[in-house]
């Protein structure tokens with residue numbers, strides 16, 4: 025019987041907001057092999073990353089999944105088994121992990137899975153937040169573990185004159201990964217609505233994700249103002265905003281800035297996901313957005 029070629033697998037990892045989806049979008053528009061599978065795992069009930077991905081090629085097969093860090097195990101094994109049974113088999117698998125996923129565990133799962141071959145574990149590192157991530161006891165274990173399990177490390181949000189902070193340099197010294205300094209990517213996208221960069225604050229409780237969905241029309245500035253008011257509890261926010269008829273916006277809120285740009289695709293519903301460590305605070309944020317709707321209806 026002819027031997028079947030294993031499915032070359034690339035894991036995209038890195039902490040919340042580090043640039044995984046941005047890279048995947050670039051890859052999809054340039055050189056992803058035909059009949060590749062793209063599997064996107066997000067943190068939370070709504071898979072926003074899946075809708076932020078600009079699929080261009082009909083040959084790319086999309087699969088969405090829940091959060092790897094929560095569902096790793098049976099559902100991930102099932103998903104891999106499903107991919108492994110495909111006839112004809114896919115050429116390659118690209119799996120974007122959630123920003124708080126344990127990349128080493130997923131990598132081990134691929135290593136032992138029949139029909140798969142782990143090609144690359146590509147970890148994105150936001151250098152501008154390295155010192156914060158290295159010193160925050162709620163974040164540093166998963167952040168360091170993601171870096172140490174990588175075969176390829178991509179450093180972004182740094183300039184050619186800048187060297188890596190010591191905390192990151194120490195991890196890199198323990199790593200055998202290939203290193204890439206992505207200076208070009210430090211030019212942020214031109215925001216249409218953006219807040220001034222803000223000082224970084226550290227969250228205080230455990231990890232949570234809450235979502236907000238609405239079919240009503242919202243004003244971009246109102247939403248931005250609400251997000252800015254919850255800077256203390258938010259660690260990451262992303263999603264789509266439905267404003268006046270036919271207008272859609274992509275919201276990208278990271279620890280340092282809120283950027284809102286027009287969506288390339290029509291948006292018929294607002295879908296936002298908020299990640300942070302203070303569940304009650306996140307719920308208050310959602311309540312505040314709900315009250316915006318009430319105000320606009322009144």
Ligand SMILES: Nc1nc2c(ncn2[C@@H]2O[C@H](COP(=O)(O)OP(=O)(O)OP(=O)(O)O)[C@@H](O)[C@H]2O)c(=O)[nH]1
Pocket residue numbers: 038039040041042043044045046047073122123124148180181206209210211212213260262276277278283
């Ligand atoms: N300055 C700069 N911004 C970047 C870079 N890569 C991504 N961004 C921006 O950072 C924000 C988050 O990028 P994503 O690609 O969505 O990050 P992610 O790792 O997929 O985020 P999660 O899936 O939520 O963990 C977006 O506003 C991007 O435009 C980079 O290299 N430099």
